[in-house]
Amino acid sequence: MIGVLGTTEMLCALAAILTGIWYYLVANYNFWKERGVPGPTPRLIFGNLKDIMLVRDSFGESLKKMCDQFPGAPLVGIYARRTPVLLVRDPELVKDVMIKDFSTFSERGNPMYEKIEPLGAHLFNLETKRWRSLRPKLSPLFTTGKMKHMFALILECADYFEKYLHTLAEKGEPIDCREITAKFTTDVIGSCAFGLQMNAIGDEDSEFRKMGRKVFEISLRARIFQIVRMAAPWLYELIGVSALPLDVQQFFMSSMKETIDYRMKNNFSRGDLVDMLIEIKNNPEKLDFETLRLRPPVVFHMRKAVTDYTFRGTNVTVPKGQRVWIPVWDIHQNPEYYPKPEVFDPERFTDDMCQARHPMTYIPFGDGPRNCIGARFAVYQTKLGLIKILSNFKVDICDKTKIPYKPDPKSFLLAPIGGVHLQFSKVN
Numbered sequence: 001m002i003g004v005l006g007t008t009e010m011l012c013a014l015a016a017i018l019t020g021i022w023y024y025l026v027a028n029y030n031f032w033k034e035r036g037v038p039g040p041t042p043r044l045i046f047g048n049l050k051d052i053m054l055v056r057d058s059f060g061e062s063l064k065k066m067c068d069q070f071p072g073a074p075l076v077g078i079y080a081r082r083t084p085v086l087l088v089r090d091p092e093l094v095k096d097v098m099i100k101d102f103s104t105f106s107e108r109g110n111p112m113y114e115k116i117e118p119l120g121a122h123l124f125n126l127e128t129k130r131w132r133s134l135r136p137k138l139s140p141l142f143t144t145g146k147m148k149h150m151f152a153l154i155l156e157c158a159d160y161f162e163k164y165l166h167t168l169a170e171k172g173e174p175i176d177c178r179e180i181t182a183k184f185t186t187d188v189i190g191s192c193a194f195g196l197q198m199n200a201i202g203d204e205d206s207e208f209r210k211m212g213r214k215v216f217e218i219s220l221r222a223r224i225f226q227i228v229r230m231a232a233p234w235l236y237e238l239i240g241v242s243a244l245p246l247d248v249q250q251f252f253m254s255s256m257k258e259t260i261d262y263r264m265k266n267n268f269s270r271g272d273l274v275d276m277l278i279e280i281k282n283n284p285e286k287l288d289f290e291t292l293r294l295r296p297p298v299v300f301h302m303r304k305a306v307t308d309y310t311f312r313g314t315n316v317t318v319p320k321g322q323r324v325w326i327p328v329w330d331i332h333q334n335p336e337y338y339p340k341p342e343v344f345d346p347e348r349f350t351d352d353m354c355q356a357r358h359p360m361t362y363i364p365f366g367d368g369p370r371n372c373i374g375a376r377f378a379v380y381q382t383k384l385g386l387i388k389i390l391s392n393f394k395v396d397i398c399d400k401t402k403i404p405y406k407p408d409p410k411s412f413l414l415a416p417i418g419g420v421h422l423q424f425s426k427v428n
Contacts, residue, residue: 036315058409086318147376174401186208293338296329297364302325308320365378
């Protein structure tokens, strides 16, 4: 009958459709071979990210395992599902990407959906045009002079932190250092960046701490949306629902708006970042100018080429739009730069040792124009917190301390499975 397909025709059509799907999925899998870049064999659908997507391995561990298969290779080619991604491992080439040829790699390569994720429109994600205009306005907020103004605010949080540690130590139970330092960080950020004194350290029900925890909480819902966001950006944008819960976005946006409105209405200031943001808002033309090696929170840095580019000293040319990842975890744990890399040894960072190493072998905050704008602030806070701990307590491992350290594969940032439990005892 005309218009009706027989069994043979239907099987042929199905075979053609499946062949087309298969070709679509594997069409790019010769990309790095054609360019002479070594890399692990990709798997159908997953590329080289199967263990990451199935939550079997953390990002840092997985990328390092891929790089370890090609010792000495300055570049390693992998596939994020079907998208070619270049891992840049050689310090000189890292320097080219981050600094020397920054204009070619000024983009992060992380898609941004501002209508769905209003909190995502920040310096880390912004495209070059908007980033270039905003960065010089925000950089002065973290100068040494400005940091001195905020020292009293950070110290106040550190004093609360010290008192809380004494209370916990008196119980004689192991302390989850990841949780208490997260609370300390929450207080510092809340005080200096939001102008709020919420005492997340002492208040277990602190709304600010709850919301801060939910930002990094990887629920099944969030995991699904993140996979959709990475694998099918068009579908994510079409659905129009953020991977970050709506109540979290509304909480932080309303908190900042209410603080700014109150201060502008009542002419109130306290020398924190909010005051400086208000200054920028009112005068947009005015521009007044350890452990991180072993456990870097950001395990890789992302860049994207804005033009075709040939890597220096190689025959490798990548096209415009090529994604480039710099595997921080792999570089920081390379025995060529750090003998016995799994050992915590502060002596690696004496002045002489630092000068003897290539500067691009230590990049927890990135480098170049798109380095972390809050690096000085983070180091300031961390040093003050460590001073409060080490001047008052002896810290030891205990039965609940998990050795070896195992990163949580559900976390995008580096985080340990089950926390970091240690025993605190007061110093006499």
